[in-house]
Amino acid sequence: MSAIFGLRPADGAPVDRTQLGRLDTALAAHGHDGGGLWADDGAGLGCRLAAFTAQDGLERQPLASADDQRVLVFDGRIDDRRALLREFDLGAAEAEATPDSALVLQVLQRWGEAGLARLHGSYAFACWDRRTQTLLAGSSPLNGRSLCYVHTPRHFAFATLPGALLALPFVERRLDEEHLADLLVYTVGAPEDTCWRGIRRLPPGQLLTLDGHHNLRVRPYGAIEQGQTLRFARDDDCADAVDELFDTVVDDHLRSAAPVGLFMSGGLDSCSIAAAAAGRLGARGQRLAAFTERPAAGFGGPVPAGRYADESPLVQAMAQQIPQIDLHLVRAGATSPLEDTDALFDSGEVAFPNVANRPWWETILAQAQTQGVRVMLTGDGGNVSASWNGRGLLPGLLRQGRWGSAWREARALAQRGHAPSASRALLAQGMSPLLPTPAWHALQRWRGRSVAAPQRQLLLAPIHPGFAAATRVLQRASVLGAPVRPPADTRKARHDALLATRCSQLEAGYRARFRIDIRHPLVDRRLVEFCLALPEDQFLHDGVPRWLLRRAMAGRLPPAVLDNHGRGLQAADWYLTLGRDRPALAAELAALEHSDLARRMLDLPRLRRLLEHWPGDGWGTAAVLSDYRLTFSHGLMMGRYLRWLESRTGTPAA
Structure with missing residues (x-):
């Protein structure tokens, strides 16, 4: 599957099939292999099919349960099919003919929400319960598929991509400028944010419930286990x-x-x-x-x-x-x-x-x-x-008081060329994560690494200073340019x-x-x-x-x-490609200077200075890399993105 969508009007109003069709049209490019629509007096659901597996070719969505009380749309893939097929005691021929959506629907029929923990894969789904007039939607905890939604007092709608929801007459085309500021400074903002005000994203590992009274609830499910320790005899x-x-x-x-x-x-x-x-x-x-x-x-x-x-x-x-x-x-x-x-x-x-x-x-x-x-x-x-590198071993040994073991491991790291010396390995990888924050800051100063103030966030970002101040982006973003402190709890950091x-x-x-x-x-x-x-x-x-x-x-x-x-080193020759046609880069900057959004959000004078002082060498230095691989490239990519967004709003953002 490749795209799903749906509508749920408030107060028992009938589903507007024209609006359901608009969602279908907006996502048509995401389903070259067909699709389907379903609607009753409570909700409307739809899908666009892109078949990648043999079972995808058997999909007939939206899919109704045998008792016709649940209707499901599903985007994605269930990977651990064999375990589920054993649970449902399906023979080989029947198993091959069972699409993933049917497995998900059977899980919900047999175990309800609790059964979702049995699903391993990359997916998003929405299921309408006709008896309770409740919509349940979710995105897998890992590799979750995109699912966005709009919730107003009179309407609820969801779709794989936020832009599809703009096809609906009750969805405003207003940009979320705080989210755009986050993107400009290399952060992604809150996981619920999209570029459009009022359009939210369902984060991976979250379930959404819209009950019969139009009340919306979002909560986590299927938490990734990280507390137990598994040991082997050998x-x-x-x-x-x-x-x-x-x-x-x-x-x-x-x-x-x-x-x-x-x-x-x-x-x-x-x-x-x-x-x-x-x-x-x-x-x-x-x-x-x-x-x-x-x-x-x-x-x-x-x-x-x-x-x-x-x-x-x-x-x-x-x-x-x-x-x-x-x-x-x-x-x-x-x-x-x-x-x-x-x-x-x-x-x-x-x-x-x-x-x-x-x-x-x-x-x-x-x-x-x-x-x-x-x-x-x-x-x-x-x-x-x-292929985790084991960076949590040294702090773990020190925490347990096993200083001899920690020293032997640090010495081995140095001998194999993974650290300048055993003492540096023990200090940087072992002790640094365990130090209190003031002591860690003092250590960075002693090593000649100044701890950056929040304002240094702007050094690498192509954001206009006035726009950064207006959106308070630094209050939300992490500090770039500061030394990255190794985590004390590497299991949680990996999770x-x-x-x-x-x-x-x-x-x-x-x-x-x-x-x-x-x-x-x-x-x-x-x-x-x-x-x-x-x-x-x-x-x-x-x-x-x-x-x-x-x-x-x-x-x-x-x-x-x-x-x-x-x-x-991926794209090692990136600067040759980027600088091959500098007149085209100048034309792009000129176009950005005529864009209301770009003038307000981007530091265009800085980007033009970088273009006019294009270096002849020094492409391996940190200063040139940060100026051109980060600031300049990111600025032009985001500038084009802003121009594209501007074409979809029709007017500059309020």
């Missing part, structure tokens, strides 16, 4: 367990009616997925299409220490070892990160967050589409789940980082535009909860970070990948 048993679970999770994410692809870097996460996926696909006589970004031919630009620009040698080693991998090395240097942004905004209604990465990201999707790929896997989220990921709207746009479903196996709830339950000594041992996944993948990955401790 370290090898732990590695074997994660190896088995890893394969199961990846296999579940391979469910597709068409070829499967992978965004593959030379890193441990995506290469581990490649090994697991290629093995499962190969057993079925299928192949894995792997796509890797590489810089322009002959690129010799600056690369920070410990990083590398070209991941070709590592992924080629993967392809040589695993014959089921079809490797595609992709260069996107001819594409500007600001090219065809209207296509980006029209489909996903958001600006691309890391501007330099957009060319290769979309070039890979376009190439995958031409090869018939309908599912693309990523390694996103692995660094806080299966919170997973919940804070917000790419669902962007990915909804790419599903519509390229007809490709982007999936993240390493953020599967089963794998995440397993990894969060493991002690830190399973992730860092004898100075080897990411020890868990390295053990699990021993023998499955080539040594060049398994033993690699460097990091690839």
Whole structure:
């Protein structure tokens, strides 16, 4: 599925089918494979279908229960289908013919809201109960699909994307300027916010209930378990367990009616997925299409220490070892990160967050589409789940009074080149997270790292100072430019980082535009909860970070990948592409200077100064990188986004 929507008028008024049709039309591009509408006197529901699995092709939504008392619309994917199919005692043939929406409806029929904790996948849904005249909607706790809504005294409406709701006559086209200010200073604001006042977002892991009296309630459900600790008798048993679970999770994410692809870097996460996926696909006589970004031919630009620009040698080693991998090395240097942004905004209604990465990201999707790929896997989220580096080990040992063990581990980190010295490792990774805040600030000053004041938030942001003051953005945003303090509770920090990921709207746009479903196996709830339950000594041992996944993948990955401790630098040649056509950049700035929103929200004089003083070198220095990869690129991307929003409002924001 790709998009869902619905209406619920207050006071028992009949559903306006014309308005339901407007929502359907607004989301038509998100469902090339059909759709459906349903309405009675209490509510109206609809969906647009984009089929990615064999079961998607069997969807007939909106879906009514056998007793005709519940009607469901569902967007997304249930990954742990086998466990649910066993619960419902379905035979093999019946299981293959059961779409995911039918499983969700059966869960609600049998267990009610409590049954939602049994669902593992990436989804959003809405279910109308005709008996109680209640609407229940939810978004999965991890990888939650986009779901937005409007609630007024007379109306309730929901849709996959906020822009679809603008098709309704009772929804105002007023921009939320505080949210736009948050985006300009590199924060995302409250998880409920959208760019439109009155249009809210249902955050992942939240349930919405609209009762028969038109009262709205939003509450969390399906909390990710992070309190228990899972210990094994032997370290090898732990590695074997994660190896088995890893394969199961990846296999579940391979469910597709068409070829499967992978965004593959030379890193441990995506290469581990490649090994697991290629093995499962190969057993079925299928192949894995792997796509890797590489810089322009002959690129010799600056690369920070410990990083590398070209991941070709590592992924080629993967392809040589695993014959089921079809490797595609992709260069996107001819594409500007600001090219065809209207296509980006029209489909996903958001600006691309890391501007330099957009060319290769979309070039890979376009190439995958031409090869018939309908599912693309990523390694996103692995660094806080299966390939966590174990940064919580040293503070944990110190907290327990095990100073000798902490010192031995710090010394091993230094010997393997992961810290300048054992004492620096013990201080920065072990003691720093445990210090009281005043002592930590004093330590930063002693190390020559001044602690930034809140006003430094503006140094990297392309926001107009007057607009920043008017929206009080600094009171809501975290301080940028200050040293980042390592967390004392790394389990909670990892948990919170997973919940804070917000790419669902962007990915909804790419599903519509390229007809490709982007999936993240390493953020599967089963794998995440397993990894969060493991002690830190399973992730860092004898100075080897990411020890868990390295053990699990021993023998499955080539040594060049398994033993690699460097990091690839995505879009290393970004500045060559960005600066290739500076007259076009000047024309873009001129257009922004004629935009009411851009003049009021962006620091256009600063952006023009940066353009006029374009550096001839120094692209590896922190000052030039922050000015152009962050401030300038982000400013132009957001400027185009503001112009696009302005075209949808018809008038400047109030």
